[in-house]
Amino acid sequence: MIDTPPQVAPRSDAVVPDPSSRRRRGRSPSESRGPVATTAIYVALVLGTIVTLSPLVWNVLSSFKPSGEILLAQSWWPETFTLENFSQLLSGGEFPRYFFNSVVVSVAIVLGNILLCSAVGYALAKLRFPGRGIVFGAVLVTFMVPSLVLFVPQFVTVASLNLTNTYGGLILPLIITPLGVFVMRQFISQLPDELLEAARIDGSGEARLFFRIILPLCGPAVATVGILSFVMSWNNLLWPLVVAQTSDMYTLPVALTTISQAEGSVAYGPLLAGSLLTILPIIVVFVFFQRYFIAGIASTGIK
Amino acid sequence: MTTLAPKAPGRKKRSSQALAGWLFSLPFVTVFAVFFAWPILWSLFMSLTDMTSRDLRTPFNVELVGLDNFAAVLSDPVFWRSLGNTGVVVLVAVPAVLVIALFLAVALNRGIRRGKGFFRTVYYVPVVTSIVAIAVVWKFLFADNGTVNAMLATIGIDGPAWLADTFWALPTIILLVIWRLFGLVMVLFLAGLQAIPQDVHEAARVDGAGSWRRLVSITVPMLVPTILLASVLMTVFIVQVFEEPFVITQGGPLNSTQSAVMYIYDEFGFGQYGTAAAASYILFLVIGLLSLIQFRVLRSRT
């Protein structure tokens, strides 16, 4: 699994992406290559798209089928077209609330992770202080403990802090990701020390240094931490399941597993409808922001 | 990588740096102490006792059993089976995710002119899907009379009952793991690719290097730090594979898709907190070992 690609190019310092190097802004022009190669790439991408999307297409189509027809799985196209699943899902009027909760929790976790992980990552990478080794050791240990093992003790801790059924309880235990610290530390330690020395000589305080110089240079690392923590919190099921004790604190995954469950039954129609409504807004956000989302990641580096 | 400590500063600077270091670490350390260190110690204690769910209200009212829980876990063939399955998932899924993501990232970064945004979005979508719903879809696609077998039938292959087959169930699960993760890594790679200065490519092109040659000798080597980071991330993610087999096969048939974390989850479900914690610590050692190897590689490469 430690698949290290063969080192082909002669090693040079240029291998390390130097975020301060000047680059042209805007889209990178595509290669001028033969029409055959370009066509081949498109064909591969389109095939990949079909494979990637077909489960979701099935999801979309099936959310318009009655529950019984979904499990029969005779055809992709609904034989009986119904909006029943959506009306059942939205009838309680609580779905927007679940969505709101998910957004609040995920945004807080993403922002918290970016801030806390980069702060400690900076300290670990560039500052000398007694106990640095211990802090880094703590990061590594936490990184390796399967989160499931901490489940029960974490819950008891949250309860003793009176945080059950609050946003605090849903957010705080996820607000640091050891992985995030590790990513930030790795990235910041690649930044040239001279940059810091120069700023220090100019009389910048450490806080100013961090917010004005370090953080703006951390684009790719910030993006990595943001994406990882977003995915982890957006799909997180087990933790909110126990911390959210009343349905007004439920997040989307909790609500989805709860939908129409009874002894021996799950209503798949509303479940698939809910899944669709969960994914759609994220896709919309991604479509609108993806240019900034990805291109912006790297461009932060040149400012 | 500049792993060297910063140049030794003067005494005054050093003390102000120490203060800054602690202030920057403080939020992390606080959260860590409350939500990680204490629970970690607690579960270590659990692993040495016969604690069950019935003792939760009186957690110290348990008997110390030494390493009995560890012995019990290590002598359980189901545990080894689940560890083996997890190993297979990691060995197959991690390289697969990396290769697919690398191909897509390179193609989307420089290979094509039109439709970049569309493809990026498409490939990222699986990352945000809900596993509970996707599980239903997967079961349908890979049912004995499902879409996949219908397609295989058109080319004359009589497909197996994927999820009910002791050999094919695990590959089917692995496919879902890959499907849900490659978009994530693709985005990481895209970010890494855009950090590669344009001039390098242009210089190479002027020198007459073809696009394949440039991919192999410029793009990939310059992406090595990102690739290694992604491989560590994916290993740690995938070694804890749980949701996919949990919601689709519940570990069956005949434990062929039981993963290590599922084993732990089952023990918790039985209320056997002692054994669950012991199994967790064994898995912890395995992850630790894997990470250590990868850190070493990471360090030597960058």
Added chain:
Amino acid sequence: MTTAALTATALVLTACGRSDAGTTVETAEAIDGSPATGEITIWAAENEGRALSATAEEFQAANPDVTITVTPVSFDELPRKVDTAIASGEVPDIIQPSTGLQSYVSAGGIAPVPDGVTDTSDFFDSAVSAVTFDDVLYAVPWYVTVQSFYYRADLAEEAGLDAPTTWEENLEFGAALREDGADSGTFVAPSGTLAWQTILPMIYQAGGSVIDDGEFTLDTPEVVEALGHYQEFFAQDISDVQKVITAAGEIEAAFADGSIGSYMTGSYSYDFALDALGGDASKLGLAPLPEGPVNGMGYIGGSGLAVMADSDNQESAWKFVRHATSPENAVAAYEVSGVLPANQAAWESGALAESPTAETFATQLENSVPLPQVLTWTQIRDLLATYGEQLAREVITPEEAAAEMQREAEAIGTGEQ
């Protein structure tokens, strides 16, 4: 760490056995008829919770000072949620404990039922004993599920078959429908929860048991006979071993399209099956479980309503429980959620009495026993499922399976100390 460990040892030495540490029976005050007040929160599965919500609305109208919140909880994840809630003391007032009741009781999380809430003679005996531990009642029986034999009446008629009444007839029935084109003439689950739910009644029907007087009895000839009968469905290819059920509702869907001719499961399946058949009741046959060599016993499932020991509004909570488990509200629950009332009076009139299925269910209910009362039941039933899967795939003989289950069950123990 060390201090904690020493304290732990000391406590163990002084405590007189911890399994009964939490189950002290407090002499609670009797619940009177005054109005309920304050806030009551309830955790229930989505479907059953709908019935409680309806009852709650009407209860709040009669008791204006009470506010009731019903929180729907995933049925499968309820035990995890309740376990953690008990551990932290942050609990709701009322839960639908289902079959997890015993473990919550032994964790000290459940309040015993005080006087003035219920009269146990109103309920089916088996429903009462399912919520009674060490002679203490911990929940008021609310709804029950019993098992039945479901078959495609239309297909059976075409084949000239009557519903089977014995094991042998069942095998013939299944084989005949298999001949006629069903993948599974009688579907028997080859793995998972449904597998132990199938095997357990067969053990009873052969005259066996899981545990008797604190000793596991899984290697008896009766259990071997039951396991043999279970395996027979696969050996004769009556049930398709490749049909692994992982989603609730799959059986009913396959039943409707004819690939499953008949199956045995809980009473909750009736509505789903009818739904899947497009509401055509003439196709849906229902019969009591086929009898084994000794009897036609099934086990009783369902749930009571329990009040949490840490609830700070117990008195009002009990008043609501009393209200919700009355015959008329039990019938209302049947109408809203399709769950069978545990209250006998509810079967005598109203919607349920008129239902064509009531007689079959009532017959089986008379013929049902509670699940084995052993603290490690979740592990024992997992054994039944695990070895059931091996039997279904014919990689083990019934004798071997019985011996292995007994050995493993003894290693797991009864959880008593």
